[in-house]
Amino acid sequence: MVMLRPAIGMGLGPWQVGSMKGSAVLITGASRGIGLALASELARRGWRVMAGARDPAGAHGLHAAAQSAAPGSIEILPLDVCSDHSVRSATEEAASKLRAIDVLVNNAGVLPEEGNETLEELPLERFAEAFAVNVVGVARVTRAFLPLLTAAPHPRVVNMSSRAGSVSRKEDSRHYCYSASKAALNMLTRAMAAELHPRGVTVVAVTPGWVKTEMGGPQAPLTVAESAVSLAATIDRVTPGDAGRFLDRNGSRETTAW
Ligand SMILES: NC(=O)c1ccc[n+]([C@@H]2O[C@H](COP(=O)([O-])OP(=O)(O)OC[C@H]3O[C@@H](n4cnc5c(N)ncnc54)[C@H](OP(=O)(O)O)[C@@H]3O)[C@@H](O)[C@H]2O)c1
Numbered sequence: 001m002v003m004l005r006p007a008i009g010m011g012l013g014p015w016q017v018g019s020m021k022g023s024a025v026l027i028t029g030a031s032r033g034i035g036l037a038l039a040s041e042l043a044r045r046g047w048r049v050m051a052g053a054r055d056p057a058g059a060h061g062l063h064a065a066a067q068s069a070a071p072g073s074i075e076i077l078p079l080d081v082c083s084d085h086s087v088r089s090a091t092e093e094a095a096s097k098l099r100a101i102d103v104l105v106n107n108a109g110v111l112p113e114e115g116n117e118t119l120e121e122l123p124l125e126r127f128a129e130a131f132a133v134n135v136v137g138v139a140r141v142t143r144a145f146l147p148l149l150t151a152a153p154h155p156r157v158v159n160m161s162s163r164a165g166s167v168s169r170k171e172d173s174r175h176y177c178y179s180a181s182k183a184a185l186n187m188l189t190r191a192m193a194a195e196l197h198p199r200g201v202t203v204v205a206v207t208p209g210w211v212k213t214e215m216g217g218p219q220a221p222l223t224v225a226e227s228a229v230s231l232a233a234t235i236d237r238v239t240p241g242d243a244g245r246f247l248d249r250n251g252s253r254e255t256t257a258w
Pocket of ligand 1: 028029030031032033034035053054055079080081082106107108109110133137160161162163207208209210211212213214215216217220
């Protein structure tokens with residue numbers, strides 16, 4: 001059986017703080033929301049950002065961010081995480097431009113329900129919609145980009161999870177499909193971490209906080225910029241000792257629970 005590196009209590013290592021300048025990151029779902037803010041923040045920190053968008057022509061905020069960032073620091077990559085063809089094309093385009101990808105942020109996500117539906121009211125197709133993006137999409141993108149990830153010296157995969165994916169803290173019936181898909185993403189994170197850790201790839205799940213986006217709604221306490229600043233710092237500090245961990249945006253395990 002493949003064991004995760006123990007590392008209990010090791011926390012985020014200081015050895016790479018700020019050392020990722022010039023590294024390459026691919027962010028899925030960067031057309032808006034947290035993905036867009038994270039693309040801007042990492043570019044501001046000197047990263048080379050491949051910003052995935054399933055409809056680049058409609059990603060106006062992303063085009064504006066690419067124009068205001070340092071030249072060439074944000075490149076827009078057509079990428080629909082639900083399409084094998086799109087993901088294959090994206091890997092080919094990325095490989096033509098980059099020798100390696102240091103970090104993959106699986107950020108693209110959907111919340112396909114209202115949230116307050118009863119079990120009897122819930123259209124069951126919503127489960128498939130949530131899982132297609134939030135779980136299968138992550139597996140599809142991660143395996144497609146493995147050759148570019150394993151070409152990097154310290155590759156990481158950061159899966160954008162949610163407190164809604166915590167099984168042990170679930171005490172209401174809201175967001176059946178989204179919650180179940182994020183719990184599944186957490187399990188996918190653990191499984192991928194176990195398989196990929198021996199190959200040098202560190203896989204973690206991270207929560208961004210409750211953030212003002214189309215998904216998070218206007219009542220959320222955090223702006224996308226606030227969330228992105230702390231997420232960027234955490235991504236920068238993830239080490240192999242964090243493999244298989246569920247972290248909050250500040251890199252702590254104290255506020256998250258499987
Ligand atoms: N906001 C929060 O409070 C919160 C809390 C916990 C976790 N999260 C997680 O954080 C991540 C980002 O959330 P957000 O709040 O920024 O959501 P958002 O504003 O709704 O943005 C979602 C992003 O995912 C993209 N996307 C959806 N389906 C896709 C597909 N098939 N292929 C590629 N991209 C796709 C969207 O692209 P289009 O523009 O093309 O639709 C958009 O860029 C999600 O994984 C979410 O579950 C958010």
